[in-house]
Amino acid sequence: MDIVYLRDLRIDTVIGIFDWERRTTQTVILDLEMSADIARAAASDDIKDTLNYKAVAKRLIQFVGDSDFQLVETLAERCAQIIRQEFDVRWVKLTLNKKGAVRGADDVGVMIERGERF
Numbered sequence: 001m002d003i004v005y006l007r008d009l010r011i012d013t014v015i016g017i018f019d020w021e022r023r024t025t026q027t028v029i030l031d032l033e034m035s036a037d038i039a040r041a042a043a044s045d046d047i048k049d050t051l052n053y054k055a056v057a058k059r060l061i062q063f064v065g066d067s068d069f070q071l072v073e074t075l076a077e078r079c080a081q082i083i084r085q086e087f088d089v090r091w092v093k094l095t096l097n098k099k100g101a102v103r104g105a106d107d108v109g110v111m112i113e114r115g116e117r118f
Contacts, residue, residue, distance in 0.1 A: 036089070
């Protein structure tokens with residue numbers, strides 16, 4: 001199994017449980033690792049033979065930007081579902097970071113893995 005990754009994808013969205021969080025956007029940061037078989041793409045040198053990370057990023061930017069979930073857990077789960085279903089990815093590891101959510105901590109968020117890694 002090969003891995004296609006995307007790091008530090010920053011998206012503004014409404015996320016949180018507090019009243020002030022519901023009235024403004026915050027930036028969430030996504031890091032993704034997605035299973036892929038890149039041998040065919042390496043042989044053909046054609047984008048249609050691989051997992052197009054730009055298409056994944058554009059889809060998540062649209063989805064996350066339009067969402068208004070309360071919990072980062074829900075947002076992470078929905079993003080993983082989109083990646084697996086719409087891009088035919090067997091396994092995904094997704095880290096969702098909500099910087100600044102906890103005073104004194106640089107990072108806070110969730111990390112999930114969905115699907116079969118091998």
